[in-house]
Amino acid sequence: MRLVLAAAVSIPLLLAAGPGGAGPVEPGFVPGVEDLPLMPGLMAPANAAVVFDQPEGRIVESAAQGDVSAAAITAFYAQTLPQLGWRPAGNDRWAREGERLEITATRDGMGSRAETVVHFILRPQ
Template identity: 80%
Template sequence: MRLAFVAALSLPLLLAGGPGLARPVEPGYVPGVEDLPLMPGLTAPTNGAVVFDQPEGRIVESAAQGDVSADAINAFYSQTLPQLGWRAAGAGRWARDGERLEITATRDGTGSRAETMVRFVLRPQ
């Protein structure tokens, strides 16, 4: 009886997802970077960013994943980031106001289980 009661109480929590589980963020931003949009189709852990504030500037490392091609990710950020003041600084690299941003996308898995992992690294220039 106790087990059934605990299971009944736990089910809504499992279905809703707990802290740190990946869930869609729409519209959303890359965790740790309040002005960097998260591409639709990507999900990110709610507490998945590592953020350091230092006198030279902030350092943020964050990640997201989804069933989106690396080409689509690159196209999205190539179109979006210039509108936010970022300047292209090489393949997957951007610069703005003394900061540099690097975005890398790699495909993991095969077949229907394949997902693209996207890594965002923001550092002072």
């Protein structure tokens, strides 16, 4: 009985982790950008970031998704980013200390399975 119960608990957790056991990153920060908060309600897969360090600065492309509206995402980052030294630099664009950040949110899927996918692109200015 204990073996069946253990399997019933373990199998869904393993399946949720995805290939290679790499599950979603816990809420906190956008993968690849240690000082950019991830909005509550968004989850990022462990392999969601591509990071390049260059003499000119870092380039990071990352993604997250969740059942959050694009308007709520825009409002969250409009309130949060200025507190971290970012200043508005156009639609969905921010600038800070030689870096620029672009945040785009699009709805993906249909019906009850639709989620908002958020892309974060950080580049040197």
